[in-house]
Amino acid sequence: MTLRLYDESVGKMLIERNYPDSYYVHDGDIQECIIQLIPPYGNGFYHEICFENVHISFGNISLDNQLQLYFESDFDTVEMHFALKGKSMASSENFGKTVQFDSYQHNIIYAHRMQGKMDFYGPDLHLLEINLAPSFFKKFLPEYSGLFETFRNTIEKQQSSLITPDHNRISLEMYEILNDIMHCDRKGVFKRIYLEAKVSELLLLQLEQLFHNESSKSPIVKKDEEKMYAVRDYILNNLSTSCSLNDLAHHAGTNEFTLKKGFKELFGTTVFGFWNDMKMEEAKKMLLDTHMNISEISDIIGYKNPRHFSAAFKRKYNILPSKIGNR
Incomplete structure (x- = not known):
């Protein structure tokens, strides 16, 4: 062959x-x-x-x-x-x-x-x-x-x-x-x-x-789909950045209503729900693959207070970040 x-x-x-x-x-x-x-x-x-x-x-x-x-x-x-x-x-x-x-x-x-x-x-x-x-x-x-x-x-x-x-x-x-x-x-x-x-x-x-075949969902216009993916890509490349929904909508050339509705329809989660999940995924990788401490990781993914990061991590994974790896 x-x-x-x-x-x-x-x-x-x-x-x-x-x-x-x-x-x-x-x-x-x-x-x-x-x-x-x-x-x-x-x-x-x-x-x-x-x-x-x-x-x-x-x-x-x-x-x-x-x-x-x-x-x-x-x-x-x-x-x-x-x-x-x-x-x-x-x-x-x-x-x-x-x-x-x-x-x-x-x-x-x-x-x-x-x-x-x-x-x-x-x-x-x-x-x-x-x-x-x-x-x-x-x-x-x-x-x-x-x-x-x-x-x-x-x-x-x-x-x-x-x-x-x-x-x-x-x-x-x-x-x-x-x-x-x-x-x-x-x-x-x-x-x-x-x-x-x-x-x-x-x-x-x-x-x-x-x-x-997505039969239960109302289809969104293709140009709006592209804007939803633009927001998704922006989030993935700027995990530590702080943005409002309005800022993200303007970045993609749409409005808040279309962004909220289209993002949930396309990805099955809210904009900030997705952003938080991606932050926690990145934090988990750093906890497993690096020797950085909790404060360093918290700062990298955009949390000013390590305790707030630890609480968010526990809500996501039902375990404190300090219990991951050798920490």
Whole structure:
């Protein structure tokens, strides 16, 4: 089984991978490869993690210009595709149409012996793809659903297809799991167990979202969705900053009412509920991974009083931060 990625304009092979015929099956150890990208293919990295039935790949790339690459593979795969930032387009005779992903979108794709071309647009391109062996994926596919039965049939007939023609939005829960996958620092068998669990959890969220199809929610306008994501990104990059709801609304070019309603609808939590959760997540990582004391961590995430931070941490995790690690 072989995957090739090449630049036809200069006749240069960029990536060629040979996988076992049984689809990544080997002795159980994880195989990893990190490629550092340089111009004209952008600045950044592309990271692959491979173990039985699962191939994870993600990249963070800065592009000065549109990048066009050609690909070909001689095997079948089910791909969980997450476009975190940037735009991509892929075309192949197998699909009969161009598949385009924009920022914050995801879908599930079945690909049968594909070949075609891909176009990537920046300036920043962040993506994560998880390829599963079809036989492995079908074990998770629920029965008694028209959508899932149709997709199961396309796999059995080896007809390349999207599970649904319309992409879905990446939810907050999905973002948290994607972040866990990309920043996992476990080793060997423990890393494989951890990633298997995260992939299963992520697939659960994708299938649940497809099944419910957000039918109970009133859809928000796409331009408002983009503003909600702009607020989310601002919060993630400015955890220690103090802002009012009005400040955040102005930052995104909207008003307080639209921000409150749209953020809760899109992410299932309030703006400040999300902000607090992200502060506590960051604090927990620092407590586990650094030797900083409570006061230092409290100051970094924007709490002037360490006691207020400790109280907020206990409300979130039901344990005092002083009890975490060796503190």
